[in-house]
Amino acid sequence: MNPDQIEFNKLLGQNQKDASVKACLRGGDKQLDCSGKIIHSHSIQRGKILASIADGGGESEGKVYHLGFAPAEDMQSMQPEFKLQGIKKFSTFAGFCGGHDKAIFQPIEDVAFTATAKQQDIYAYRAAAKELHSTLESKKFCEVFLGEKLNVDDFPPHFQMTLPAIKRGEMVVPDFILEGMLQGEKNHEIRTKHMQCGHSISELQQICDDLTDAIEREEPSEFEHIYHALDGACLVACCASFIPYFDHDGNRIISRQEEQRMAQSSAASRADMKNVMLNVFPEDGQTHIIFTFSKGNPSFKASIERLLKLEDEALKIGLSNIVLNYVENSAYGPKYINENFSSEQIASIAESFAVSAIDRSKFRKSNINLFVVNPTATTRQ
Numbered sequence: 001m002n003p004d005q006i007e008f009n010k011l012l013g014q015n016q017k018d019a020s021v022k023a024c025l026r027g028g029d030k031q032l033d034c035s036g037k038i039i040h041s042h043s044i045q046r047g048k049i050l051a052s053i054a055d056g057g058g059e060s061e062g063k064v065y066h067l068g069f070a071p072a073e074d075m076q077s078m079q080p081e082f083k084l085q086g087i088k089k090f091s092t093f094a095g096f097c098g099g100h101d102k103a104i105f106q107p108i109e110d111v112a113f114t115a116t117a118k119q120q121d122i123y124a125y126r127a128a129a130k131e132l133h134s135t136l137e138s139k140k141f142c143e144v145f146l147g148e149k150l151n152v153d154d155f156p157p158h159f160q161m162t163l164p165a166i167k168r169g170e171m172v173v174p175d176f177i178l179e180g181m182l183q184g185e186k187n188h189e190i191r192t193k194h195m196q197c198g199h200s201i202s203e204l205q206q207i208c209d210d211l212t213d214a215i216e217r218e219e220p221s222e223f224e225h226i227y228h229a230l231d232g233a234c235l236v237a238c239c240a241s242f243i244p245y246f247d248h249d250g251n252r253i254i255s256r257q258e259e260q261r262m263a264q265s266s267a268a269s270r271a272d273m274k275n276v277m278l279n280v281f282p283e284d285g286q287t288h289i290i291f292t293f294s295k296g297n298p299s300f301k302a303s304i305e306r307l308l309k310l311e312d313e314a315l316k317i318g319l320s321n322i323v324l325n326y327v328e329n330s331a332y333g334p335k336y337i338n339e340n341f342s343s344e345q346i347a348s349i350a351e352s353f354a355v356s357a358i359d360r361s362k363f364r365k366s367n368i369n370l371f372v373v374n375p376t377a378t379t380r381q
């Protein structure tokens with residue numbers, strides 16, 4: 001890595017530290033009724049789920065695989081790959097005080113999963129809360145990164161209009177002006193991201209509030225679940241919230257027009273929200289899948305109903321496509337992956353993950369089935 005890159009990474013690391021958010025999402029602005037300090041909550045349960053996915057021996061003992069990026073051999077680019085992480089840290093976020101964490105999640109931590117409405121609400125809530133926390137950090141990161149430039153428009157319309165021509169070489173300006181314009185363009189992108197984070201936060205906050213009311217006051221929710229169980233405990237787990245622009249087959253379910261409108265403003269009501277929560281986890285010899293979405297999102301509901309009508313293998317491939325394209329927070333058994341997939345398949349899994357991780361508006365369809373049930377595989381109990 002060259003010195004500039006090292007310096008940049010250091011700065012990035014410091015900015016990320018400065019942008020970390022440690023607060024109880026349940027406590028509100030005043031952190032009322034909070035007890036104990038803010039803890040690192042697991043978005044995927046450690047005791048029941050991660051421990052059953054992690055390897056039981058060898059170098060990867062107590063660790064799971066997750067998909068991420070690492071510097072390529074030439075140090076010039078980042079490459080997607082499976083990375084090992086210990087289950088004590090994996091999937092944690094500093095989003096609840098000790099008291100609230102225990103109070104909210106006990107009904108899914110210590111009790112067997114029987115797919116009650118309340119348990120499904122809690123799983124969905126955790127996915128939304130995790131996403132809310134990470135979006136709060138993204139927004140703060142933009143603020144730290146931009147500093148006083150946050151509210152300064154250094155990419156005015158006449159820059160926006162002339163820069164493309166300069167980039168094409170049709171117009172020439174002095175270097176120092178071009179440099180200023182390029183910096184302005186970059187800052188403008190971050191300001192746009194900052195604004196979009198703000199919209200996402202208000203939507204996710206509403207989703208969390210709605211689900212909290214459903215869980216604590218047993219009020220009807222504006223969200224519904226579709227639950228499905230696969231036979232066999234596949235060592236795959238995820239907990240995520242995302243906006244699905246495409247169905248499992250790569251067909252658009254949110255039009256481009258709608259996508260552009262969504263980038264500009266937040267949803268007018270909960271019914272208009274396109275956010276979807278997905279939880280996948282193995283428990284008691286089955287792999288449980290919970291999709292949660294707004295009652296006003298019939299196109300997503302129809303797409304999942306289509307998916308669940310498919311025969312076994314096609315259904316699992318469709319589900320794999322959804323997980324690989326939309327979910328970052330997912331864990332896999334290291335031996336499960338290495339024993340069931342060839343190195344070409346493993347590369348293809350990482351590739352599918354990377355395409356949409358880099359650009360959320362893209363969908364890479366593959367024919368990988370992540371949900372293999374191998375009766376000879378040694379799984380831990």
Ligand SMILES: [Zn+2]
Pocket residue numbers: 024025026027031033034035096097098099100101
């Ligand atoms: Zn609290």
